[in-house]
Amino acid sequence: MWFAMFMREAVSRTMADRMGWFWMIFEPIAFITIMVLIRTQLRGTDRLIINADFIPWMVAGMLGFFLVREGLTRSHGAIDSVQALFAYRQVQPVDAVLVRTWVDGTLRTVVFALFVTGGLLLELDIFPDNVILALLGWTSLWALALGFALVVSVTAHLVPEIGKIIKMLSLPLMIISGVILPLNSLPHSLLEYLMLNPIVHGLELLRASFFEHYHMVPGTSALYLWLWILGLNALGLLMHLRYKERLKAK
Numbered sequence: 001m002w003f004a005m006f007m008r009e010a011v012s013r014t015m016a017d018r019m020g021w022f023w024m025i026f027e028p029i030a031f032i033t034i035m036v037l038i039r040t041q042l043r044g045t046d047r048l049i050i051n052a053d054f055i056p057w058m059v060a061g062m063l064g065f066f067l068v069r070e071g072l073t074r075s076h077g078a079i080d081s082v083q084a085l086f087a088y089r090q091v092q093p094v095d096a097v098l099v100r101t102w103v104d105g106t107l108r109t110v111v112f113a114l115f116v117t118g119g120l121l122l123e124l125d126i127f128p129d130n131v132i133l134a135l136l137g138w139t140s141l142w143a144l145a146l147g148f149a150l151v152v153s154v155t156a157h158l159v160p161e162i163g164k165i166i167k168m169l170s171l172p173l174m175i176i177s178g179v180i181l182p183l184n185s186l187p188h189s190l191l192e193y194l195m196l197n198p199i200v201h202g203l204e205l206l207r208a209s210f211f212e213h214y215h216m217v218p219g220t221s222a223l224y225l226w227l228w229i230l231g232l233n234a235l236g237l238l239m240h241l242r243y244k245e246r247l248k249a250k
């Protein structure tokens with residue numbers, strides 16, 4: 001049943017919209033192009049990123065953020081998309097969220113691989129210096145996306161306005177997560193609050209795997225990130241267990 005749901009979701013994501021693959025690739029390219037143009041005007045961004053090239057730094061951070069963003073913004077529609085399948089007793093609301101997160105993560109992984117391949121063809125230093133650490137960083141962000149997806153899928157299904165609010169906050173969240181510009185230049189009094197955001201820790205750990213001597217934002221912690229991951233996933237599973245019947249009925 002899981003395989004059938006996976007194939008159903010994958011076909012729906014890639015084939016239902018003829019421009020689906022195009023937008024998954026074009027969106028990060030457009031963001032990166034705009035930021036490179038802005039950088040050429042400012043001519044100071046490189047000094048804020050220690051021991052890392054701007055474009056690979058941006059690619060790693062942006063694609064990592066998009067992976068987490070999928071869990072936040074796309075999960076609340078997962079349960080509604082499989083309402084008809086609840087006629088089968090073995091299908092539960094949590095299955096829809098797990099399958100959608102798996103499909104989204106798989107597609108984002110393919111897009112990331114395409115960017116790395118394209119960067120190498122353009123002679124950019126975009127291949128990770130530590131492949132194992134890169135895989136761990138990417139997997140951590142994927143697990144964080146799953147945790148957000150489990151929690152948001154329940155809360156946004158019960159209170160639909162939450163889904164709209166989350167979509168509105170996606171751009172501000174990108175900014176405060178250090179995706180567009182490095183956080184190292186910010187004053188410590190502000191940085192200590194921004195570092196409460198677990199996405200920052202995941203992105204910095206991913207970037208550190210690409211650049212051997214990269215200076216991460218002070219306070220970056222893999223332990224803190226995984227406490228968030230475990231907490232969100234545990235909370236999300238408990239919420240799905242608690243509200244299972246209401247999710248099916250609505």
